[in-house]
Amino acid sequence: MDSSDEPDMTGVMVIEPMGNAGPYLVRAAASLGIRLYAATDERVHAGYDPWLTDALAGVCLTELADSERALDDMEAFCRTRRITGVAVCWELLTPLAALLAARLGLPGNDPALAGAARNKIAMAGAFRAAGVRAPADAVVTSVEEAHQVAASGRLGWPIVVKPAEQGGSWGVSVVAGPDGLDAAVAAAGRFTRAEPHGLPLDARVLLQSYVPGEEFSADTVVREGVPHPLPVVRKDTTAGRYRVETGHSCPAGLDPATVRAIQDTAARAALAVGVRNGVAHTEVKLPPDGRPVVIETGARLPGDDICGLVEAATGVSEAAAYLQAVTGRVPRTEPTRDAGAALRFVLPERAGVLRYVVIPEAPGTDSRIHIRPGERVPEPADSSGRVGHVLARAASVDEARALAARVVSDTRVKVS
Ligand SMILES: Nc1ncnc2c1ncn2[C@@H]1O[C@H](COP(=O)(O)OP(=O)(O)OP(=O)(O)O)[C@@H](O)[C@H]1O
Ligand SMILES: [Mg+2]
Incomplete structure (x- = not known):
């Protein structure tokens, strides 16, 4: 199952690229001259979108739920190709990526700690051991x-x-x-x-x-154990029993000292769960005492199109920085743009069948629909209730937030 054989290009094995960060990895790999390979299950591969199939240089079909078999299959696959790094999109598969990189002798995360990046019970233990402030x-x-x-x-x-x-x-x-x-x-x-x-x-x-306060996410690229902080993103959620994300925006609208405190906390969380050559997506809350508390971290790129949001606001490609880190290159994490971006989800108030959704077009915005008319909209209790989203770009984050909010409030959505 291989195509494209330019001899000079090195490859990265992505354990399951089908996911929110997948398109960003594909684009970043093309810009860095890296060939992408995938490891996945046969049934999941059958459902890949054509753009993803076309972007891959080869696919290792295995059974990701069977870790031993998957490691053997992926190791054999990688050894016959010029693979110089291992990446992963799904949080639950991040320990597998650490184990594969270790087997292949490639830059990766600490396999002994990698379980703590997936399991929140192990994560709490790792945070305690490292002195990371957590609930x-x-x-x-x-x-x-x-x-x-x-x-x-x-x-x-x-x-x-x-x-x-x-x-x-x-x-x-x-x-x-x-x-x-x-x-x-x-x-x-x-x-x-x-x-x-x-x-x-x-x-x-x-x-x-319960940790009170505003919520943020901060991603960290780590290379050879050295953290490179990425821009901080503000996260808006509902306030009730279910904390459903309503949107994200960047920059976070904080003073520089608070941004640094959040980035430092996120970096310590990433290191605590064994991220050594890779990326971590960390969620923090800022309680009234102003000292960030970590809610969770994952050894993966962010979801929710945060990669697109951060790139629109700052010019930083998190996916490129991640690929650079896992292939032993210096990650580029310096902002090259000083703009603002905001993402808002279209969230109907109740469950039912989606009758229609019309998100108006507006200059500076891109939108995407996640659920089609005729499909069921689940109760707005978690991220599966999103009907769509709007990404707005503007000169400042306040303008971007206002633009995204306007488009969402002008969106016509009916569930019955
Ligand atoms: N201890 C806490 N104190 C305050 N709020 C919390 C706490 N734990 C979780 N939350 C809220 O609930 C949300 C979801 O929790 P958490 O991130 O642990 O779950 P998750 O399923 O991994 O979330 P997601 O994938 O949506 O980020 C958090 O983003 C936060 O708003
Ligand atoms: Mg979370």
């Missing part, structure tokens, strides 16, 4: 245990209840008092496998103390 937490496997922890008062109220291994805010609830605990623990504990690869998940539930 107080407790692990439970039943509703009874959750009530015991809550009654001890150790986490206070509200309590955040979340799955040990999941993303997209699936199964995450902010619970104000004991009454909401049963439903929240059930919602968080229901994930035993992750599609589309059927990866087995740790079904334990994590309880965390």
